[in-house]
Amino acid sequence: MSASFDFSLARVGAMTLRYSYLLRSSMPRMLEMMYWPMVQMLTWGFLQSYLIRAPGGLVGADKTTIAAGSLIGAVLLWDILLRGQQGFSFSFLEEMWSRNIANLFMSPLRPAEFVASMMAMSLIRLFVGMVPVTILAIWFFGFNLWALGLAFAAFFAILIVFAWSVGLFVSGLLLRYGLGAENLVWSLMFVIQPLGCVYYPVAVLPYWLQPICWALPPTYVFEGLRGVLVDHALRVDLMLAGLALDAILFTAASVAFVRLLAAARRAGTLLQTGE
């Protein structure tokens, strides 16, 4: 590592430019970024409509609000988490697939700058993929995620930092173990889904599992979302706890990334990346 900390926005910009060239070169990829979130939103949105209207379903003004917000809100926030992580990891995978890792790690690009560019791309991909879907959710189901205001800002911050933490850790594993670890990019977040209590409260889970759920920042977001929709109040204590956990996990992921990069240098795997 460098003896002194040197961070160049110009180099971050160079890498962001590289990924934006890639994004702009493929219209199908641009559409794909919107496709899955849209399918998810429509599926869960129509399911929620069915649950509300079905005989013996969730009828009644309050329950309708709860059902609508809980399902569509949860699915949109879940997609922010999932796509945020995949947007980060996908940029990294691109370097592995194109055998470009050695070029980058032998250039003046610092690991922190590389990571910052992947964070930027994760935000850009989210913007391209999710903004149209949140607008469609208003049109189809009358659910406006943006109307959550400050609560949405807090949810987004907690989810995106957690997404980056997972992305960073997986990228470290890819550096060390090569493309054999690629499946983690696509699957690791789905392990988090049942424990993050995306669609149900923590209280419904077995007592012994609940501490594990509370160790994951997304749990605080989805509990917070239900709190906002039921009680019409943002649970600041949940948001602070989620952000504090994020800080711990992001630090841990950064340490893991640095150590896995060092291990990759020792094992010589930086020169052996690619398909």
Place this chain on the structure above:
Amino acid sequence: MALDTGPILRVEGISKTYAETVAVKPLSFALPAGSVTGLLGGNGAGKTTTIGMVMGLIEPTSGTIEIFGRDFLKDRYHALGRMNFESPYVDMPHRLTVRQNLTVFGRLYGVRDIKGKIEELAADLALAEFLDRPSGRLSAGQKTRVALAKALINEPELLLLDEPTASLDPDTADWARAHLEAYRRRRNCAILLASHNMAEVERLCDRVLMLKQGSLVDDGSPAELLTRYGRANLEEVFLDVARGRANGAAV
């Protein structure tokens, strides 16, 4: 410009061991400015590992590497902007055009007038006709020219080349060698070249380190090695070394 005195690159006793396998036994050499040193050896001789250690991509098990007079293993970033490399085993993003790839690397290396530099490289290396073509749609010869352009984009004072003409036809390979020679003369650049192409080493290098199974088995200029082994060309010397035939020299 390099203001440092002494060799551009000084390697002292670097070795690399993977678990039980010794890839490179303690190896020392130095590269003065304007010199071309060849690492010559067969498959598994330790050439790529040695280059990888000097690139900072592989951590040596022991030894020190000094580049531009400073400890490279403790602070590689002071040197990375002043060096570069080319290898047929490392690619550039396939779906980006040649111009886009060079623009990104130009920015990473802090090149001031990137557009001008790309035009200059395009003229020097005959890239103009495919500058706006995706890198993945280039022939092997075109890819080599682009890789060379990327390696020269920051006008490196230390250039590391790992089998730079592998898989090229003789005409393109000759063209690439001529260009490297011209660049070295113009920039007084030090070049470390790993190859098992004897003609290439004989033509480009003023010093050759002969490696076998991770050990340095001989060292000298091409002319010295030919005299020492009593051979007409480096290929015969290589075969003597590879097959353990001393032929008058200590192998």
